[in-house]
Amino acid sequence: MKAAPKMKYLEIKWKHFDKDGKICNRCFNTGQNIQRVIAKLKSECLPAKVRVKFREVKLPVEKLGESNTILFNGIPIERMISKITLYETTCGSCSALAGKLSSCRALQYQKETYDTVPEDFIYEVSCKILGCCG
Numbered sequence: 076m077k078a079a080p081k082m083k084y085l086e087i088k089w090k091h092f093d094k095d096g097k098i099c100n101r102c103f104n105t106g107q108n109i110q111r112v113i114a115k116l117k118s119e120c121l122p123a124k125v126r127v128k129f130r131e132v133k134l135p136v137e138k139l140g141e142s143n144t145i146l147f148n149g150i151p152i153e154r155m156i157s158k159i160t161l162y163e164t165t166c167g168s169c170s171a172l173a174g175k176l177s178s179c180r181a182l183q184y185q186k187e188t189y190d191t192v193p194e195d196f197i198y199e200v201s202c203k204i205l206g207c208c209g
């Protein structure tokens with residue numbers, strides 16, 4: 076008798092600075108990218124036994140350095156895609172929200188720097204974990 080396929084699970088946790096319900100432009104765009112990927116995964120992985128959970132963590136100004144972090148089952152994106160380097164770059168949007176000069180996390184991959192986490196990166200890692208994409 077053939078065993079039923081195991082349920083595959085993915086929790087995407089997105090950490091971002093939040094000031095009275097407002098977030099910076101970079102994090103907003105990352106959040107939109109995550110939502111698009113989740114919708115795509117639900118469509119592509121519907122027949123497979125998968126569960127995708129999204130969790131948003133709103134950070135106070137004291138934890139601004141963690142803003143725009145995405146964790147996949149607890150593992151940061153920079154550990155899931157080889158050759159990604161983390162940077163902090165000045166963020167005008169966070170600076171305006173925080174009321175002081177502030178920096179956000181940025182990613183560098185193949186000599187390009189990304190202030191917003193690209194949809195392709197989120198999708199690649201999600202597919203690696205779930206194995207039901209494309």
